[in-house]
Amino acid sequence: MPTHPHLFDVAIIGGGIIGSATAYYLMQQDPQLSVCVIEPDPGYELASALRSSGGCRVQFTGAENIAMSLYSIDFIKNFEHTMATATHPAPVDWVEGGYLFVVPPQDTANLERNARFQQSQGCTLDLLSPAELKDRFPAMYVDDLGAGVHTPHDGWCDPYGLLWGFRRKAIELGVQYIAERVVAADHDAVQAKSVTLGNGQIIRATSFVNATGAWSGDVAKLFNMSLPIVPVRRFEHYFTPGSHVGHLPYVKDTARLAFRSEGQGYSGGLVDGNVPRGYHFEVDHKNFEEVVWPAVAHRFPAFEAARCHRSWAGLYEVNELDGNPVIGAWNARLPNLYTVAGFSGHGMMHAPAAGRGIAELIIHGRFQSIDLSRLGYERVEQNAPYPEQGIL
Known part of the structure; x- marks a missing residue:
């Protein structure tokens, strides 16, 4: 002290x-x-x-x-084994759910190049064709995709x-x-x-x-x-599908859709990098219906009947450079x-x-x-x- x-x-x-x-x-x-x-x-x-x-x-x-x-x-x-204090445990509820990046055909070569570099740096990953994506994730619509990369040891906490x-x-x-x-x-x-x-x-x-x-x-x-570095508002939603989808990794695409399994439902959103900068925390309750839902339902048709249960807003600290x-x-x-x-x-x-x-x-x-x-x-x-x- x-x-x-x-x-x-x-x-x-x-x-x-x-x-x-x-x-x-x-x-x-x-x-x-x-x-x-x-x-x-x-x-x-x-x-x-x-x-x-x-x-x-x-x-x-x-x-x-x-x-x-x-x-x-x-x-x-x-974390929970090394960071517990004398008076408090340190649970972080790690879920090794994996990450899945999917891209359209025109971005396939770039994704493949990135995957090779990631492997050279010690990352574990699977480069998947549309047919392999469909086999691994049956609920996914893949007809407009060129490839995907699945990193199974990624996750969330x-x-x-x-x-x-x-x-x-x-x-x-x-x-x-x-x-x-x-x-x-x-x-x-x-x-x-x-x-x-x-x-x-x-x-x-x-x-x-x-x-x-x-x-x-x-x-x-x-x-x-x-x-x-400026504040940019982003939305997160918790939602459930109309029919069975199953456990999903953290799914991301080039349109900045990003969502993952969360308990019995799914959590995620779609980042709009063009929103006005500022310390805004108000929730736009139309965001899920107008922006996120169409993107999720396109990629996973079972979400055509999705129901949004909760929405919240937070800030990205965006480096404009x-x-x-x-x-x-x-x-x-x-x-x-x-x-x-x-x-x-x-x-x-x-x-x-x-x-x-x-x-x-x-x-x-x-x-x-x-x-x-x-x-x-x-x-x-x-x-x-x-x-x-x-x-x-």
Whole structure:
């Protein structure tokens, strides 16, 4: 614990799943650190991760994203055994339900190329023809498909359990959580010095981490940093079919339809990347009927008589540059200001690897486990998008 309540080695702004994972890894790697996490929403009412579907997949094309997935999925699978505290278990209800990407004929060559690269990176997958898709998933309409890739060891978990597991473990290791909002930042030409909270308290630290997700662009502005990360509303629905479909993996297509089995029904939606940016949480109850239902019913005709039981809204933290996270320090200006944000829907699944990476960067000055340098802020300054083709 810090000797002075306002002075820390590391101050993490944002205590959601990314910020809490970062706090955990900092303490795991250096138990002598004094670390605080500043989180204005301690009940996580608006947290993006808790409004997500909890999916975890290896079907990316960037080596860094694949490596983060492989590590994070293995970590999540063992979470309840390694992250329990003295007073709380750490269940995350991992389901190895698999992922299935399906594409039309014109995208088959690209999917096959991606699959070969994923295999070269250690991923287990099955490349399936339309006939093989039909054989494996009889309820699926495949006449307009060219191919699919099934990754059987992917799956999903309970985001609530994952977030609280990281938070409780971080607290057990000595992290201090502060239920406040950062409203201002003080810095000179070469160093971030302190942040001011809504209650007037000033937090000084040697290093600062911006892990505020959909709010990270606004927090960056407090340090005069330009970060192209914006909030984008997305909808999730829980629905049931009119006739038997059976257990499905997490199904995704090029139109950004994404849904999976959930208990006796199914959970998912269709992401519209063109919606207005902003902190919008209102639910459009026509979204399922007008957007999601036609897409689901086309791919699985049994959903012609689907019934939507519940809908909710959450935020994607979209990196407008390339849809990938910024993970690194602002080396050209304030090198003690670190960013780990902009995951564009992949934050929960990559939280363990990203948190570990930022902790390594702060403690050791470089990435040690997975080299995430290509995801640094430098590419934003250079307007050089990270070339990821696996975001559907």
